[in-house]
Amino acid sequence: MSLLYCVFGHPIHHSRSPDIHLAFARQFGLDLRYEKREAPLDGFAESVAAFIAEGGSGANVTVPFKQQALTLAGQVSDRARRAGAINTLKRTDAGDLYGDNTDGEGLVSDLKRLGIEPAGANIAILGAGGAVRGVLAPLLAQQPKRLVIANRTVARGEQLAQEFSDLGAIEAVAPDALSDAFDLVINGTSASLSDELPALGNVSLAANGWGYDMVYAAAPTAFMRWASEQGGNSADGLGMLVGQAAESFYVWLGKRPDPEPVLLQLRKQLSA
Structure with a gap:
């Protein structure tokens, strides 16, 4: 059964997160699904709850929900608390949410x-x-x-x-x-x-x-x-985008991907 992850934002169509994380997963031979999910501006908490109910293991959070994500996490890292924002959510073994900021x-x-x-x-x-x-x-x-x-x-x-x-x-x-x-x-x-x-x-x-x-x-x-x-x-x-994604990947799975080939591929796509 594949692991399910996503990125929440509004808008979210432009996000490169699926390309990045799927490339990281391939480095480790992991079966991983990663989706873009556009949450309603007034429905972020409900969107996260629905995602977790579907079996979601973790999520990235981007504009405009990073501050709001702080209110959803039962556990918050010191760097997320300092930042006043969360860009990485992880479902814990106990079933609640851990929030981090990898920017x-x-x-x-x-x-x-x-x-x-x-x-x-x-x-x-x-x-x-x-x-x-x-x-x-x-x-x-x-x-x-x-x-x-x-x-x-x-x-x-x-x-x-x-x-x-x-x-x-x-x-x-x-x-x-x-x-x-x-x-x-x-x-x-x-x-x-x-x-x-x-x-x-x-x-x-x-x-x-x-x-x-x-x-x-x-x-x-x-x-x-x-x-x-x-x-x-x-x-x-x-490179910062890929670097924060690599840190999120580590938070979720305890594995550190090599960002360099992913960065090179993204740069090629960007300049095409």
């Missing part, structure tokens, strides 16, 4: 795949929304030398800095107050979805620095083009 691990694993070492680095993060909140704890665990959040509404950045202050020092500034050279600048805003450049102030990249866009696209985003114009390196968030 930050996906980012860190992709940075390391690219040869970017967060430890001891000067890092700037653009934005202070849910995407940024989800990656802060794993990023701080790498012990960067400096971490600055630049957000138009400074108070939101300051709130995050305060919430995560026990894990490391975070500065919060307005984008126009950024004037330093950073080893790594991460775009956590939605600007790239419309191929716009996020507010950058006078920020620059240090020698061999990187601009990392959490959005992925078929062609370099405006932010990635900015990084290249700076003489730096750039990457989009496709």
Whole structure:
């Protein structure tokens, strides 16, 4: 009997999660079904309950249900609690739900795949929304030398800095107050979805620095083009997508898939 998994979202037609997880399953010879399920905006809890009743073993959760998923899980990992959101649900042996958030691990694993070492680095993060909140704890665990959040509404950045202050020092500034050279600048805003450049102030990249866009696209985003114009390196968030999926797969099944061939295949599909 095949194991049943899915991804919940609204909308969900664009999701690449089935391709990713089925490819992971093939690496281990597992019989696994993975579906896209579009839950009604006012019916997420009922959709999850119905899925579990059908024998569902676990699910990914994407926009706009990540925060709501917190209320469904009887057990919640520390990183999900810190993120204030869940992207991975697992049915436990006792029959209740365990919730986790693998977004930050996906980012860190992709940075390391690219040869970017967060430890001891000067890092700037653009934005202070849910995407940024989800990656802060794993990023701080790498012990960067400096971490600055630049957000138009400074108070939101300051709130995050305060919430995560026990894990490391975070500065919060307005984008126009950024004037330093950073080893790594991460775009956590939605600007790239419309191929716009996020507010950058006078920020620059240090020698061999990187601009990392959490959005992925078929062609370099405006932010990635900015990084290249700076003489730096750039990457989009496709590797983060595959990395967080690999961590979800491990949470469900205790097996760590190799993300590299799956990432290469997705990149080929994206540029076709």
